[in-house]
Amino acid sequence: MQDTLVIIPTYNEKENIEKIIRTTFSQKKAFDILVVDDNSPDGTALIVENLRKEFPKSLYIENRKDKNGLGAAYIHGFKWALARKYEFIIEMDADFSHNPADLEHLYEACAQEGADLSIGSRYSRGVNVVNWPMSRILLSFFASKYVRFVTGLPVHDTTAGFVCYKRKVLETINLDKIQFVGYAFQIEMKFKAWKHGFTIKEVSVIFTDRTLGESKMNRTIITEAIFGIIEMRLRGLPN
Numbered sequence: 001m002q003d004t005l006v007i008i009p010t011y012n013e014k015e016n017i018e019k020i021i022r023t024t025f026s027q028k029k030a031f032d033i034l035v036v037d038d039n040s041p042d043g044t045a046l047i048v049e050n051l052r053k054e055f056p057k058s059l060y061i062e063n064r065k066d067k068n069g070l071g072a073a074y075i076h077g078f079k080w081a082l083a084r085k086y087e088f089i090i091e092m093d094a095d096f097s098h099n100p101a102d103l104e105h106l107y108e109a110c111a112q113e114g115a116d117l118s119i120g121s122r123y124s125r126g127v128n129v130v131n132w133p134m135s136r137i138l139l140s141f142f143a144s145k146y147v148r149f150v151t152g153l154p155v156h157d158t159t160a161g162f163v164c165y166k167r168k169v170l171e172t173i174n175l176d177k178i179q180f181v182g183y184a185f186q187i188e189m190k191f192k193a194w195k196h197g198f199t200i201k202e203v204s205v206i207f208t209d210r211t212l213g214e215s216k217m218n219r220t221i222i223t224e225a226i227f228g229i230i231e232m233r234l235r236g237l238p239n
Contacts, residue, residue: 006034010045087167090163169193173193
């Protein structure tokens, strides 16, 4: 068992899942991986189960019966990690929009550089996004500006989903009171960590849009983020 767990939520990621697992395991630092699959009809979970025969002590899978959103999948993974002895827990997408080569940089920010929470940031040094249409870049960039303005959260990439948490952060935040499931989930977790006084560090990364599989972005997720931010600011969201 390693000190760091990488949680990869999946739904219909058969084109990407084996490659992302093998690439993660090929990094210089050793990581364990937990795949949280939301009952993918395309057989994603079966691919992972077969790979577990090759990596029985470092690859794990949790199969959920329903597709309840990204936030619910990550919370399931967080609780799984906290029930074990992992000191660092990292969120990462399955589609290679997050580069596994950056995992060690996120880990080092927390393990060696004093951060309690490190973020793989697209916007801490300009705009580092590849293969997105300009309309989506502008939406994402100004969404983060909007969140920062409304909440005061001192983070450039508030919706980033490439994040490393120290164990104590997830132990402090009441995971049962997380309200949101999409982009707003990512914002809420950062906001609560900041409100609890944890140190946040942004690590500049290049985000590359998926080339295989289908995006999970939809209007409901965007709407939740826009109106969820106002609620967070008004209520303060303690815990």
